[in-house]
Amino acid sequence: MPARPYWRGQIRLALVSIPVEIYSATKSGATIAFNQIHEPSGKRIKYEKIVPGIGPVNVDDIVKGYEYAKGEYVLLDEEEIEGVKLESKKTLELTQFVDSDEIDMIYFEKPYYVVPADDLAEEAFVVLREALRRSRKIGLGQLAMRGREYVVSIKACGRGMVMETLRYADEVNKAASYFRDIGDAEPDEDLLDLATTLIDKKSGKFDASEFHDRYIDALKELIERKKKGKTLNIEAEEGRAPSRGDNVIDLMAALKRSIGGSAGGASKSGGGRSTAKAPAKTAAKRPPARKAAKTPARKTA
Template sequence: MVARATWKGQLKIGALTCPVGLYTAVSSADHISLNIVNRKTGNRVERQFVDSETGKPVDKENQVKGYQLDSGDYVLVEGDELAAIVPDSDKVLSVEEFVPVDEIDKTYFERPYYLVPTDRDELEVAAVLMRGMEATNSAAIAHAVLFRKHRSLLIRPHEKVLIATVLAFDYEVRSAATTFKDIPEMDLTEEMIELAGHIISTRKGSFDPARFEDRYEAALLELVKAKMEGRQIEARPAKAESKVIDLMEALRLSAAAAKPAKSKAAARDKGGSGSKKAG
């Protein structure tokens, strides 16, 4: 299946331009979709907009957006008025600056798109840009009108293509320092930190999204299959509540639990090496 671009335009960096398309990098199309159904009739339930006071349905032509005032009244905003204030979509993804990768705060990440030249003759432009960013360990900040909204995007190399991530505006991201200002500074001992470091080191792995299992999706699929086949699915037993223990004790127990696994692995490796020599 050929991917379809959700947006097409020009990537512009000074005098350098390249026709590009944005392709959705994350999709929910494969998720199981459940509809709301009338239990009595088995028919699908349709959503309907009704007047909050009269309870009567409101047809499409009488539905309008509005901003609620403190008095409870609304300032009505018509569709053509909204369209008039949207910046003109010139189909240009304009790069204004490059920033060090180490300075990027991923809290601002919203939605990723693959950014790929729509003309195969322009692949070299994207390749040069990618190599330049990799060599300087930097990413590009670009701006464009996407889906009738002015958005900022972060562009960076990703495997053989560029990836453009829509960024949240500063006012949209809640400050952790302000939101959780009541959290006090913790006075931790050196032993606590060392134990925590030991626990982490014994559980080191690599970032592999292929290993991440959507357990809810898998369970939902099994439930649907079982109901289609007339089978019963046993409810999973609830996990027993953890016993509240002292933090230091918990750290020591966790660190001790990690040691046997490591020694067993070492014993297996040692045993394996010995058998090879014997052979």
């Protein structure tokens, strides 16, 4: 467990206060940072802070400004900004409880592990944890940390609990503006059954360790090769990603192939409708085939 918690305080439920500590549940993944280099000299590019028409300026002369109109700024110094920051409260009061599936996942932002601050707090901590688990509820409240106020949720997680900061409503784009052009027609039942079968076939328990960033791995390999004076030979992958024009497929046949079924066989209802298109396509191609047959050279070949 990290030596220094992100926040110390207490969770309050009515008249019950539970001393807790929270720790960041995530960390930054492996990233590759690049610098801009002057190739002829091999030296790193440096940047100067300049004002158009004036030139380089002293760092001490720089303040923060909010642009309220084009080219017009309200200037603020650090003391003024610090003065309006919210004082970090040491109490998270749970004011509401909702069903665990009621909050859209898009609102969840960053998770933190919550643990009892000491042995005396453990009993009340376990009671709250199990009450949340049994009721399948999530506790909600607001908490000020490091100058900002967050909406947070609390839920059971193994032997402990997880607190997650939530995005405010005005930080989330409304899905309707993106999904409105998608039709509301019901899918074909046979196609839906095949898709469900495919999902069931590929279902399993989630294991985060099975996934890794292949781009980062490739970059690391390239850097190691370059350090040794070698180059990375990137061979073209076989095939290519289909363009929009290549996307006209027999969905029924594709789904059947995906689950290991026969692409040629048709189901009693939906399958018959899907494969009925094939003869029409074949008939459309027959005239060119007959013309080709009239050419003696091609017939011999």
